[in-house]
Each structure stands twice: as structure tokens, then as C-alpha cells.
Amino acid sequence: MGVATTTERKLTVLDPRGYPPKVDARGMAPALETLQGKKLFLVDIGFENSNTFMAQLHGWFEDHEPGIQTEVVRWRDQHNPDPELCERVAAEGDAAIIGVGT
Amino acid sequence: MATAVGQKLTVLNPEGYPPKVDATGMAPALETLQGKRLFLVDVGFENSNNFMAQLQGWFAEHEPGIRTEVVRMRDQHQPDPELYGRIAAEGDAAIIGVGT
Amino acid sequence: MESRYGIPTVGVHVHVFARLVESTVRTNGMPRARQAFVPAPMFNQPPAVLRGYVEGDDAVHGGPFMERVFGLLTKPLADEDLRGSGWDRSTPRLLEPDTEANLHELFRQNHWTDYLPIVLPTEERVEAMLAGTSRSPDEVVGKHRPTVGMEVWESTVEKVAVNAVMAGAAPEHFPVILALCSSGDTGRQSSMSSMGNMVVVNGPIRNEIGMNSGIGAMGPYNFANSAIGRAFGIASQNLQGGSVPGLSYGGSQGCNLSYNCCTFAENEERSPFQPYHVYRGHRPEESTVSVFYVWGSVWSEHLREHWHEKLVAMMSGLEPLEGALFVLDPIVAREFCAKGLDSQERIAEWVFENVRIPARRYWDHIMLNMVREQVEGGVEPWASLSQAEPDELVPLFQQFGVNVVVAGGETNGHFSIFQGAQMPPAFRSDPNVPLVAPIDPWR
Numbered sequence: 001m002g003v004a005t006t007t008e009r010k011l012t013v014l015d016p017r018g019y020p021p022k023v024d025a026r027g028m029a030p031a032l033e034t035l036q037g038k039k040l041f042l043v044d045i046g047f048e049n050s051n052t053f054m055a056q057l058h059g060w061f062e063d064h065e066p067g068i069q070t071e072v073v074r075w076r077d078q079h080n081p082d083p084e085l086c087e088r089v090a091a092e093g094d095a096a097i098i099g100v101g102t
Numbered sequence: 103m104a105t106a107v108g109q110k111l112t113v114l115n116p117e118g119y120p121p122k123v124d125a126t127g128m129a130p131a132l133e134t135l136q137g138k139r140l141f142l143v144d145v146g147f148e149n150s151n152n153f154m155a156q157l158q159g160w161f162a163e164h165e166p167g168i169r170t171e172v173v174r175m176r177d178q179h180q181p182d183p184e185l186y187g188r189i190a191a192e193g194d195a196a197i198i199g200v201g202t
Numbered sequence: 203m204e205s206r207y208g209i210p211t212v213g214v215h216v217h218v219f220a221r222l223v224e225s226t227v228r229t230n231g232m233p234r235a236r237q238a239f240v241p242a243p244m245f246n247q248p249p250a251v252l253r254g255y256v257e258g259d260d261a262v263h264g265g266p267f268m269e270r271v272f273g274l275l276t277k278p279l280a281d282e283d284l285r286g287s288g289w290d291r292s293t294p295r296l297l298e299p300d301t302e303a304n305l306h307e308l309f310r311q312n313h314w315t316d317y318l319p320i321v322l323p324t325e326e327r328v329e330a331m332l333a334g335t336s337r338s339p340d341e342v343v344g345k346h347r348p349t350v351g352m353e354v355w356e357s358t359v360e361k362v363a364v365n366a367v368m369a370g371a372a373p374e375h376f377p378v379i380l381a382l383c384s385s386g387d388t389g390r391q392s393s394m395s396s397m398g399n400m401v402v403v404n405g406p407i408r409n410e411i412g413m414n415s416g417i418g419a420m421g422p423y424n425f426a427n428s429a430i431g432r433a434f435g436i437a438s439q440n441l442q443g444g445s446v447p448g449l450s451y452g453g454s455q456g457c458n459l460s461y462n463c464c465t466f467a468e469n470e471e472r473s474p475f476q477p478y479h480v481y482r483g484h485r486p487e488e489s490t491v492s493v494f495y496v497w498g499s500v501w502s503e504h505l506r507e508h509w510h511e512k513l514v515a516m517m518s519g520l521e522p523l524e525g526a527l528f529v530l531d532p533i534v535a536r537e538f539c540a541k542g543l544d545s546q547e548r549i550a551e552w553v554f555e556n557v558r559i560p561a562r563r564y565w566d567h568i569m570l571n572m573v574r575e576q577v578e579g580g581v582e583p584w585a586s587l588s589q590a591e592p593d594e595l596v597p598l599f600q601q602f603g604v605n606v607v608v609a610g611g612e613t614n615g616h617f618s619i620f621q622g623a624q625m626p627p628a629f630r631s632d633p634n635v636p637l638v639a640p641i642d643p644w645r
Binding site: 008009010011012013014015016017018019020021022023024025026027028029030031032033034035041043046047048049050052053055056057059060064076077078079080086087089090093094095096097098099100101102 | 203204205206207208209210211212213214215216219223228229230231232234235236240242244245246247249252253255256257268271272274275276277278279283284285286287288289290291292293294295296297299300301302305309314322323324325328346350351353354355356357358360361364365368394436437440441442443568570571574575628629
Binding site for chain 3: 202
């Protein structure tokens, strides 16, 4: 019966979670009015078969949307930022598709 | 929490039920091994045969008056009543091994 | 690319990561980042299948995939999306008081356990655990994350103590657990490859706290081995922000080694080799802990007459780049010495020289992308390996990919070869901490 009493008693315990970092707001880039006549970078992030996927995507644009210019580029290392590539996409492109996250 | 930690509890024993242990009597010792026949039983684990061969060699060199014969147990995980029957009929003592 | 460079960008992912992606973009301050999903698998699929993904439906949201891509890039955004969403957060010290049964249920519901019973971390128990170290409860211990690219959480001595209590550890185990949590390693790596851990303790603390390096060292036969490894796993998942399948864990099959991270002490007394931590540059009198990331293992007994052929066969099916970890019973360690392989270095050299596979198979591997940059940058040995003819036999492992530890009680000449290695600094949550974590500063 002593156990029953213990079971019903309320305990105070500590939260086991660590401390998460602060989340900084990051604004999205405004949408384009149209993709026609624009340049779209298809960014192969580097995981297996991402290059093949981007090649297929490139082929799809050529077949279905010849008015949209596309170029497949490769992210240098999928686990790290690639500022050079980002600069180039920003300088020469209007939008990007990046992947494949897997 | 101090009360709960210090409090004595009665709990159940988690162990299963062991089998009854039946008494198993040992065989009487021999007065001497001289002139006797000793079976060297290779139980079948790796290298037991080589060990028994070495043991037999030792007897041949050091105790030629003790006859030895190496025999092999049929299966190291099961009794071998035929072999036991033969040893009882023809032998006086046995060395069995190697448990490994 | 979006926030810093102002380029509208669609991220494409396989559908099984939908929850992970949602969580990641939210904690990156961009909760409605543009995302589109294709089906899994992506790996090992021919181009025609991938074209089918492009022409098919979005695997999470439905509707044509390309229609979604166009919509994401051209549909005007709300002001809040242009601003993003940031916030500060923390975790409380105490939970709301509740009954024992309710708290156990709460811990399970929150994915804070390994689903085996835990010890509830009351203040009294946590305080008792803190007696196992001289360090202050509010001192920062380490950084934690499930894998590269995910947000980095922090822990304090008290938070580690909470998790150590939960795992059933004793105060004398606490310095080892603190060292593990300071190591930049995790006992709950989120990789979809289902890797588990192996934790090897070296130095005097092994015997001081009664760790097992002998019979059954890698099994459930020792309090310290079991509790320390379990504590590392539970602490990892809670201190890094979770390890929940589909959300913060992606291992397709999972790994049973994760229950106690396969924690044991090296059998330094019976080993003919220098202890692992000495091999890594520590002094013998230092106590250390080393975390390996491992997948499965192959095993055998003794180096017999055809040991050369056998070892090559055992290793040839392993994956390149992932490393090989020999765990040798002292009997086998001595047999290696008798063959002239009397140090970790010599065993590694032997493997480099003798375990070779055709280059075509070497490069037919999921991890190829991990060294692509080195291949193209001319970094050796990857650059030369990439030039090998398809049938040329190339080393499966470089010397640095082979490690050796000794454990076992000499009941037979057992040895295991695990696929795995210690994590390179770039992949750890803190690349500046040493590969082998010192325990003594945490006493």
C-alpha cells in the first residue's frame, strides 16, 4: 500500500532537453511574375543521382518550356555552403531549383 | 522524493525455477594405474584429437606400464552410450576432453 | 540562396523527408520556404525513372510536380514570408509536477527515452549524479546535432546529469558521460544509412569504475558498460533536439547497437598492442573515450592456415570510404603479432596492400559523392583512384581507414571486423574538439 501512495504522489523532475539555438528570421526572395525569358539555374546538390535528376529536369524544360533558359550547375560540397556558386546564380540567374535532398 | 527513496518495498524475484539437482556419485579411485587401461576420450572440439594424441605420446614415453587408447566421442553435445559401454567393459579409467 | 542572394529557389527532396524538411526550414527562420517533393528512392534509379518523377505528381502535396515548381516561383508571397519568422527559445529546467506514471508516459510521448523504463530525473537524483564531477552544473559541456546541416544545440553539466540519471547511470560513470557529450559526436546520428555507434573507453578509469573489457565486453553484462552507453544515446537525442523517425532520424532500418552504443573498455592489460588512445597520441595514464560510427560486422575465429585468403574475403564486401574497425580478442591480437602484424599500423598496412577490389566496384558506391570534390580537385589518393581502369585492383581502404581495438576474455579466438570509423572533424557538431575525448577534465 505504501507503493500505491508513492505512485499517486506528484514528483518534480527536470527537463532532459538541451538548449536550442535562437531562430533568426530569414526572408524569402520575392516571386517572379513569369519564368518566360528568364534564366533558371538547376543546382545539383551532389547526392547520388542528383546530377541525373537535374539533367532530366533540364530535358523537360527544353521539351516543354524552350522560352525558359536553364543551366545545370553543381554545388561543390553538399555539406557546406558554396558562396561562389551562389554569387554566380545571383549575378546571372533569376531563379533556382536545388536538389535533390535525400 | 526522500521518503520514496528511503521507503522499503517488497518486490518479486525475477529468477526462473532451476531443475532439481540429483546426486551423482563419483566412481571409486583405482589403487594404481600401472597395468591398467586408460581411455583417452577425444570429445570432438577442435584440436581435442591432437591434444589426446599428445597425451598418449606422453604415456608411451613416461608410463609404458599404463595402456592407453584414444577414442572419439561421436558428438560432443550428446551422450555416447555405446562408447561409455565399451570403456566400462574394456577400460579401467578415462580422461575426457578438451572442454573448450 | 533566397535570403542572402535574393534568388527565388525551390528545394527538391524525396518525400520521406517531408517532416524533416518542414522542421528544418522552420528552425532556419523561413517556415514556408519553397519545397517540392519527388518519390523515393532517388539512389540507384535510371534516368527514365527520374524523368517520370519530373513528369509525375509532387509526392507530398499532389498535383503535377512541375506545376508546383512554377507556382512556387511565380505566386506572389505574403509580407510575412518576405520577412521570415525568428524567435528565441529555450527549454525549462523543471517540468510540471505529476505522478510517476504520468511522467513516464510524458517522457515516452515526447520521445525522450529509448522506450525502455527510465529513472525519473528528480532534483535529488540529479544532485547525486552531479557529485560525480567537480564541474559546475551550469557549465557548457558540448554542441549537439543529429547530422551535418542541422541546427546545433548546447548542453550544460546539469542537462547531461538529467540524462545520465534517466539511463540509470551512477555518479562514478558521470565523467565518462560528460566526456562523451563534449566530444562533438552523437549517439543518435540521423543518417538514413542506419549507422550505430561503438564507444571505447581507455585508461585508468576503466578499472576504477569496473568496466568490462573481458568476457562479454560487448554484451549486456556490466553496469558501467551498459549505463554509460545508454546514457550517451539518451543524452544525444535529448541534447541535440531529438531523434524521431521521419523528423530527426532517417535510418531506413535503424541499428540495434544504438541501445547502448556498444560501449566497452579496451582490454589494455591483455593486448599486445598499444592502447587505442596511446595510438592516437594520448598518454597511457590518461583516461579517454572514443566514439566510432559503425554499421554491421563480420566475424571469425583465429587466424588459421588460410588466414590471408579469409581476411581478404571477409573485408572485400565492405564499402570503401567507410573504414574498417577490427575488434580483436587478445588471443587473435597475439596471432596477428605472430604473423608479423604486431601493431595497429602494420595491420592497416596489410589491409591496404592485400584487400583490393576492382576500381569499377570501388566507385559503384553510394558514398562516391563524399569525395567528388577531392577527385576533381586532384586530392590524393582519390584523384589517382578515379583514374584507375575498371578492372584494376585498388585498395579498398587507405591505412588511415583501418583501426584496431582489443577486447574479450580469451574464451576463444574471436574477432569482428566492423564497417566504420571515427567521424572526421568536419562532420562533427564541433570540429575543434579532439578525435579521442579526454575524460579526466570531467572528473
